Amino acid sequence: MSETTIVEAEGAGAAEASAEPNPVLFLREVERTYRQGDEALHILRGAELAIWPGQSVALVAPSGAGKSTLLHIAGLLEQPDHGEVYIDGRATAILPDSERTRIRRNEIGFVYQSHRLLPEFSAIENVMLPQMIRGLSRGECEKRASELLAYLGLRDRLKHRPAELSGGEQQRVAIARAVANAPRILLADEPTGNLDVHTADRVFNALATLVKASGLATIIATHNMELAARMDRRVTLQEGRVVEME
Numbered sequence: 001m002s003e004t005t006i007v008e009a010e011g012a013g014a015a016e017a018s019a020e021p022n023p024v025l026f027l028r029e030v031e032r033t034y035r036q037g038d039e040a041l042h043i044l045r046g047a048e049l050a051i052w053p054g055q056s057v058a059l060v061a062p063s064g065a066g067k068s069t070l071l072h073i074a075g076l077l078e079q080p081d082h083g084e085v086y087i088d089g090r091a092t093a094i095l096p097d098s099e100r101t102r103i104r105r106n107e108i109g110f111v112y113q114s115h116r117l118l119p120e121f122s123a124i125e126n127v128m129l130p131q132m133i134r135g136l137s138r139g140e141c142e143k144r145a146s147e148l149l150a151y152l153g154l155r156d157r158l159k160h161r162p163a164e165l166s167g168g169e170q171q172r173v174a175i176a177r178a179v180a181n182a183p184r185i186l187l188a189d190e191p192t193g194n195l196d197v198h199t200a201d202r203v204f205n206a207l208a209t210l211v212k213a214s215g216l217a218t219i220i221a222t223h224n225m226e227l228a229a230r231m232d233r234r235v236t237l238q239e240g241r242v243v244e245m246e
Contacts, residue, residue: 022089023050024184024217025074030083031240032069043069045240046083051217053184056208058228059221060245061237067221070237071187074219075108076100088184105134109178109216111188111207115170117162123149123173124158130180141180148176152206168199175207179214186211188220192227200224 032044043066051057061067072078073085076092085092087103095103117126127145132138149158152172162170171191178186191207192200204227211218220231228234234245 023052023086024088025219026050026086026089027070027074027242028084028086030070030073030080030085032066032073032078032080042240044073044080044237047237047240047242049074049219049235049242051185051219053217054212054215055233056211056218056220056231058231058234059219059236060223060225060228060234061221065237066240067237068189070242071189071219071221074185075110075187076104105130106181107184109181109183109186111171111174111178111186111191113190113193115162115174117170117173117177119162122159122161123154123165123169123176126162126173127176127180130177134181145176145180148180149173152176152210166199167195168203171195171203172206175203175210179210179216182214184217186216186218188218190221190223192222192224200227204230 027047027049030044030047031042034041034043047066047070049057049070059067059070069078073080076085076087079093087107092100092103117123118129121129124142124145127148128138128141131141131144146158149155149172152175154169154172154176157165157169162173165173175191178188188207192203195203207220208230210216220227222228235242236245237243
């Protein structure tokens with residue numbers, strides 16, 4: 001199987017999924033408040049956001065506005081104080097931790113500003129790990145990992161450890177790891193924030209190509225308005241609510 005086969009197969013499924021009337025991810029009236037001493041910090045106040053398969057959304061807001069909190073709640077890493085997160089139309093707030101963990105593992109991929117690769121493992125091993133945790137055979141994991149890394153331009157870097165890779169290469173490995181289990185949703189928190197302009201553009205192009213080919217519903221938090229302008233939608237946070245941008 002060539003390196004493009006894996007995304008072509010997913011893309012075919014995505015084309016069919018795009019006809020679905022319901023969003024794959026829907027945040028409804030989400031509220032989140034943190035306590036800082038005697039002070040209550042109201043980060044999200046009835047935030048709502050819906051994303052459909054194959055759609056990319058840029059989340060653009062200043063530091064401290066709640067971008068990471070919104071992504072953590074969308075990715076079932078945090079519970080909202082009020083409101084609901086629907087994955088494929090299924091309410092998740094009342095699910096047991098074991099089921100939320102299963103959804104995170106199988107349906108949601110995460111990319112962070114720091115690549116967070118395991119330094120003692122090679123690129124291909126880092127991408128194999130989430131698949132092995134899911135229960136796939138080592139042969140299946142290695143095949144998919146090598147195809148994903150080749151698709152992202154890392155065919156010759158499979159056996160290199162993170163310290164032997166450039167910043168852009170490390171982040172592309174992190175992207176491959178995030179989509180290794182063929183999730184339906186991809187959440188990225190400033191994925192190019194630590195990279196120079198040229199490298200950031202290359203990483204973003206690789207990410208955007210993968211998103212379109214596989215039909216992922218994607219939220220990318222970013223300060224880079226040039227990159228945000230290349231996405232399907234742009235939203236921001238104002239007084240704890242999600243607001244569409246022009």
